[in-house]
Amino acid sequence: MDEFFDVDGEARRALDLLGPAPENWVPARAGIDHDVLIVGGGQTGCAFAFALRRAGIGRVSVIDAANDAGTAGVWLNRARMNTLRTPKTLVGPEGDVAGLSFRAWYEARYGRDAYGSIERAPRREWAAYLAWFRTFLDIPVRYGVRLSRIEPAGDSFRVHLEVDGEARVETVRKIVLCNGVAGNGRAFVPDVVAHLPPALLAHTSQAIDFSALRGKSVAVIGAAASAFDAAATALEAGAADVHLFARRAALAAKPVSRTRGYPGAYDNYHGLPDALRWSQARRFRREGSTAPRDSIERVTRFANFRLHVGAAIEAARAVDKRIVLNANGDAFAFDFAIAGTGFAVDLAARPELADIAPHVRLWRDQYTPPPADADAALGAHPYLGEALEYLEKTPGAAPWLRNIHVYNPAGFVSAGVPVGDVPSMRRDIPAVVRRISRDLFHADIDTHAARLDADVPADFDATLYAANVWNAQEHDQPLSQGIS
Incomplete structure (x- = not known):
């Protein structure tokens, strides 16, 4: 029971x-x-x-x-x-x-x-x-x-x-x-579709009225978890059909970040050499962000779901209040498109960071990878200290940066987990x-030194133990008598 x-x-x-x-x-x-x-x-x-x-x-x-x-x-x-x-x-x-x-x-x-x-x-x-x-x-x-x-x-x-x-x-x-997720940047929408009217396109980070998609044909661009979740929500809301476009020839299926999940790696990740942390981030980027199995099963149970693999969007245009997308040489028409294309780390894109962004050390300022491992997106991440604090690009130019701690996904390359x-x-x-x-x-x-040296009132005075203080004159013989 x-x-x-x-x-x-x-x-x-x-x-x-x-x-x-x-x-x-x-x-x-x-x-x-x-x-x-x-x-x-x-x-x-x-x-x-x-x-x-x-x-x-x-x-x-x-x-x-x-x-x-x-x-x-x-x-x-x-x-x-x-x-x-x-x-x-x-x-x-x-x-x-x-x-x-x-x-x-x-x-x-x-x-x-x-x-x-x-x-x-x-x-x-x-x-x-x-x-x-x-x-x-x-x-x-x-x-x-x-x-x-x-x-x-x-x-x-x-x-x-x-x-x-x-x-x-x-x-x-x-x-x-x-x-x-966008705390050190912005939602990323590929240029090829970014020009589409807001009435026809939304990013997964935006509020979307899925009930309005009932009976409509929907395109979802991207193949990470948020893309599949959006596709499933549209299908569950009664969309006529949903087509999901993935650039890779096969869906990413290896959650490589799990190799870093044991305490030794997790607890000591900040102390790893820059080259090793970079290579781990690059490995994740190469393998791709995996959607959970249940997110994929959530859409594949619908007969009106279509998956396009190896299908990067080549062109997009609005025609008569609909969208025409070109992929792999074919053209497809939709009533609405959802970009499940993630986020870009870009401090300069955040108005609240405008004064400090030029002073922040980025990974591209700290580490130059071998040419085969170059990655501009990873290089844009801030290079954070062990307490996830910003560090100066030029030593001594902005010491106040250490007082800003970054607890959002921009810390991924430095910390090894989705912060x-x-x-x-x-x-x-x-x-x-x-x-x-x-x-x-x-x-x-x-101030603390003065506090540490401050006078401390006594918890008690000598009257607490006075009656038990040894006094030889009050006794017939000293304790030492009889000791040979």
């Missing part, structure tokens, strides 16, 4: 066993509004807020451009998979507090047998868990706040914000970019929090 639990009660017990969070130890600075600004209130932004709280770091602000919790993040909006693509057993936002884990939440809600029966977390259940996590821990997120510019200001930053449509400037010491997804949490959130703690502590070392 299955067992059910009070998830809030179990979580409170887990926190109670851990002990109370420390009080904020970071000295306040005149003119500073926030010690840490977290950009993005999704799963990683809230995880960072919790981890910083447990580290005794206060004055943390979490902002999100979405208007409310329901429209924030990807899980109920732009994500279209049925289940997460990562194993359910990975440590997530709970860190070392098992009572706050997805497993604890799911078992409390559905029972242990139900948890044992799933291989991966259902997407909507994961979204519900994250909402509980944020609410239970009382993590405040400032919705309707968009970061528009990061302006260096000595050893801090002036951050330009749009708050409910109004401009505002606040000051911060540390920034953590938990701003999603921002669940696989990166166990290693990288503690690493970033430790660095923030160290930097904030040393930045105010004189």
